[in-house]
Amino acid sequence: MLMTAQEYEESLRKLRLNVYMFGQKLDNVVDNPIIRPSMNAVAKTYELAHRPEHSAIMTAKSHITGKTINRFVHIHQSIDDLVKKTRMGRLLGGATGCCFQRCVGMDSLNALSMTTFDIDAAHGTEYYRRFLRYLEYVQKNDLTCDGAMTDPKGDRSLLPHKQKDPDLYLHVVERLPGGIVVRGAKAHQTGAVNSHEIIVMPTISMREPDRDYAVSFALPSDAEGITYIIGRQSCDTRKLEEGTVDRGNALFGGHEALVVFDNVFVPNERVFMLGEYEFAGHLVERFASYHRQSYACKVGVGDVLIGAAQLAAEYNGVDRASHIKDKIVEMNHLNESLFCGSLACAASGHREPSGTYYVNALLANVFKQNVTRFPFEIARLAQDIAGGLMATLPSEQDFRSPVTGGLLKKYFKARDDVPVEHRVRVLRLIENITLGTAAVGYLTESMHGAGSPQAQRIMISRLANMEEKKRRARLLCGIDENE
Amino acid sequence: MKMNDDSHGASPKRVGITFCGGCNQSYDRVALAGNIRDAVSGRRDFVYSSNGPFDAVIVICGCDCACADTEGFGRARILTVRRFLTADEVLSMLGDLFGQQDG
Numbered sequence A: 001m002l003m004t005a006q007e008y009e010e011s012l013r014k015l016r017l018n019v020y021m022f023g024q025k026l027d028n029v030v031d032n033p034i035i036r037p038s039m040n041a042v043a044k045t046y047e048l049a050h051r052p053e054h055s056a057i058m059t060a061k062s063h064i065t066g067k068t069i070n071r072f073v074h075i076h077q078s079i080d081d082l083v084k085k086t087r088m089g090r091l092l093g094g095a096t097g098c099c100f101q102r103c104v105g106m107d108s109l110n111a112l113s114m115t116t117f118d119i120d121a122a123h124g125t126e127y128y129r130r131f132l133r134y135l136e137y138v139q140k141n142d143l144t145c146d147g148a149m150t151d152p153k154g155d156r157s158l159l160p161h162k163q164k165d166p167d168l169y170l171h172v173v174e175r176l177p178g179g180i181v182v183r184g185a186k187a188h189q190t191g192a193v194n195s196h197e198i199i200v201m202p203t204i205s206m207r208e209p210d211r212d213y214a215v216s217f218a219l220p221s222d223a224e225g226i227t228y229i230i231g232r233q234s235c236d237t238r239k240l241e242e243g244t245v246d247r248g249n250a251l252f253g254g255h256e257a258l259v260v261f262d263n264v265f266v267p268n269e270r271v272f273m274l275g276e277y278e279f280a281g282h283l284v285e286r287f288a289s290y291h292r293q294s295y296a297c298k299v300g301v302g303d304v305l306i307g308a309a310q311l312a313a314e315y316n317g318v319d320r321a322s323h324i325k326d327k328i329v330e331m332n333h334l335n336e337s338l339f340c341g342s343l344a345c346a347a348s349g350h351r352e353p354s355g356t357y358y359v360n361a362l363l364a365n366v367f368k369q370n371v372t373r374f375p376f377e378i379a380r381l382a383q384d385i386a387g388g389l390m391a392t393l394p395s396e397q398d399f400r401s402p403v404t405g406g407l408l409k410k411y412f413k414a415r416d417d418v419p420v421e422h423r424v425r426v427l428r429l430i431e432n433i434t435l436g437t438a439a440v441g442y443l444t445e446s447m448h449g450a451g452s453p454q455a456q457r458i459m460i461s462r463l464a465n466m467e468e469k470k471r472r473a474r475l476l477c478g479i480d481e482n483e
Numbered sequence B: 001m002k003m004n005d006d007s008h009g010a011s012p013k014r015v016g017i018t019f020c021g022g023c024n025q026s027y028d029r030v031a032l033a034g035n036i037r038d039a040v041s042g043r044r045d046f047v048y049s050s051n052g053p054f055d056a057v058i059v060i061c062g063c064d065c066a067c068a069d070t071e072g073f074g075r076a077r078i079l080t081v082r083r084f085l086t087a088d089e090v091l092s093m094l095g096d097l098f099g100q101q102d103g
């Protein structure tokens, strides 16, 4: 089934989520003005799947049922699937100008399709069969899944079982005949309250003493004992103000939440790893590589930001200045370099024993390392081009006021044929992406999402083929390997 | 003239339109598709059809990469468009594909 955007919204209304924001429990999550733009962004992933001009990348054929499904619930069956995933990220980033939240669930499903298969091969367990049944349910209902990897982690220098508070990493507290009971939390959960399901995975490699932390499972997002506490975003309360100009992006946004599991029961058929600690790192690595590829979305947001910077230059009458043109070239160069990285790791992917296609992990890490840098430089250049007004503009109310409106329109007029409001709107969009709510996704998520920069450097040092590089150097400078 | 009003007696060619995914389109593909549909109505050589089988399929791609999947259209002739053209230009190329004059 392919849900429509409308059906997606209706389906969220049926969830009984336990959500807190600004110290209050929310009765109506879907219509909450702070959260709703993030729901709109996820809804776009449903809407575009129905549009003929996008369905080629937004949909796929399920390898288990043969039916047409949304690509976000698909298990990659070819290099073409991996490439289309990259393209989908750019498309949706450009369509929403923010984090559309649904990639993390797709990456969790794909990582689990490999890890459950490999655990079964090593241990004779039945996780893969359970996973496939779960996947069929997710595909049949076209669900949005939250991918929950990051634990709060407490003292970073201590292993999970060494933490003073054992709940700082999510763990199994009881094993019952029909399932397990878990306690702990997952931090920074993207799109958590827009999700039907939450897929939990361990956050680091583990050894035997941490076996109770080596756990992966899926639960309905409104399962008993789960609490969501919504994270703030810079400028979030502008969404409560009258008007849309000061929001920058009037339609879309993202959200993150702390998700707390207070003695939550997970039935056996939804458990995908239980104590196989040597596979915790396997799952983390696979999820992380896929998720690093997913940062193609930032290229789409970069498209919006570059477009906004160009408009700001045109509205200010500086677009013909050579340094402005050069800065726009540089922004495009950086943005397209990012696209190259995501495409490259997809195009050089391979088939794993489970049949799932997996990205080239080295290139995915190289790409994500660039993502931790390039959007910051693109944002810096956008701010340079925009001028200081993007950070000092008075409010929309002041523009509408009969007392101050005339003054603002007089003194903020730039090129004569451009309405002041257009100038203000584009500057607010640049503010939104580089300092406001969308900067959470474009900048901080680029830095830490899918792992902080050092996590990629560790992977690059592990995966770079150093022996071969040395062999080639020795060969060319005449060093005999046997001497 | 009605599109089925074929004074030459040959039935009009059934033309379908499909798209690439549009990840980074360089022009408005949907507008072009609309222009083509409008231009086809009133012609006697081509008729727009949303369902196959087709005699020809116009594949509207957003860039030179032209990554759209063109399999699954049987024996239909494929016309790939990679940049913005007028509907008349597209239909003229389609005519060339069939080796016939504009209708």
Ligand SMILES: Cc1cc2nc3c(=O)[nH]c(=O)nc-3n(C[C@H](O)[C@H](O)[C@H](O)COP(=O)(O)OP(=O)(O)OC[C@H]3O[C@@H](n4cnc5c(N)ncnc54)[C@H](O)[C@@H]3O)c2cc1C
Pocket (backbone or CB within 6 Å): A104, A147, A148, A149, A150, A152, A153, A156, A157, A186, A187, A188, A189, A190, A191, A256, A440, A441, A444, A445, A448, A449, A450, A451, A452, A453, A454, A455
């Ligand atoms: C906007 C946003 C969205 C996100 N969405 C999701 C999501 O949907 N699902 C999800 O599971 N996670 C999500 N994340 C979490 C993301 O994966 C983490 O932020 C990331 O792994 C870093 O963890 P941290 O935030 O706890 O930072 P820390 O781990 O505290 O890192 C801070 C710094 O300390 C360093 N450091 C940490 N530990 C060590 C150590 N042991 N030794 C040496 N140096 C160390 C890091 O390299 C880094 O430089 C999201 C994050 C953001 C910002």
